[in-house]
Amino acid sequence: MGDALRKRIQQERFESPEQEAVLNLLIAAEHVRGLFERACDEVGITGSQYNVLRILRGVYPEGHSRCEIARRMIERAPDVTRLIDRLEKQGLAERDRGERDRRLSISRITAAGLALLERMEPRLCQFHEHFAARISPRDCGELSRICEGLYGEPEDPCPGESASEPNRAGLWKSAGVTSVGDQAVNSGTPPAGRSMR
Numbered sequence: 001m002g003d004a005l006r007k008r009i010q011q012e013r014f015e016s017p018e019q020e021a022v023l024n025l026l027i028a029a030e031h032v033r034g035l036f037e038r039a040c041d042e043v044g045i046t047g048s049q050y051n052v053l054r055i056l057r058g059v060y061p062e063g064h065s066r067c068e069i070a071r072r073m074i075e076r077a078p079d080v081t082r083l084i085d086r087l088e089k090q091g092l093a094e095r096d097r098g099e100r101d102r103r104l105s106i107s108r109i110t111a112a113g114l115a116l117l118e119r120m121e122p123r124l125c126q127f128h129e130h131f132a133a134r135i136s137p138r139d140c141g142e143l144s145r146i147c148e149g150l151y152g153e154p155e156d157p158c159p160g161e162s163a164s165e166p167n168r169a170g171l172w173k174s175a176g177v178t179s180v181g182d183q184a185v186n187s188g189t190p191p192a193g194r195s196m197r
Helices: 003-009 017-041 047-057 066-072 080-089 111-132 137-151 168-174
Strands: 093-097 105-109 177-179
Touching: 003 017, 017 047, 017 111, 047 066, 047 080, 047 093, 047 105, 047 111, 066 080, 066 105, 080 093
Parallel strands: none
Antiparallel strands: 093 105
16 A cells, blocks of 8 residues: 555655545546546547536536536536636537526537537546446445545535635645645644544
């Protein structure tokens, strides 16, 4: 345990098992996100834009308000409106006013957006196969259980109308990590039993 991590960040010792686990989680997340972003880049969109299109496809031919999209995002985006603006300019999404509340803007995926997601399917299958080749179904279930234990109940990013970016710095600081790059810097061992939500 830890050999790949030590080589990756050129660090021999860790302050605690918790710090080592968080560093591994961060680096694994960066690796998976990088593979996914490359798949999105091949069709000219970002991972966040794909996320919006995926959400809108789920309710097609209906749509969602900006706030409902923000609640369903995998990674909280600080400006969902700007993401939708870009998709609209690319012809992948469209907006109109809600039937019940004319003040509410509703976004829908277009035929071009559906076609783009369809084109991405083979590449995303390769992405999942890459994951499956390294982690067994049983380990996938255990990984999901551990991850859900970390983030727990999702925060509502839109209690009023504005989506907000969660304070990720608190998570890393609670684990004794102040930066992650080629070299990790730690600030001590986190208190036992401290929540990492």
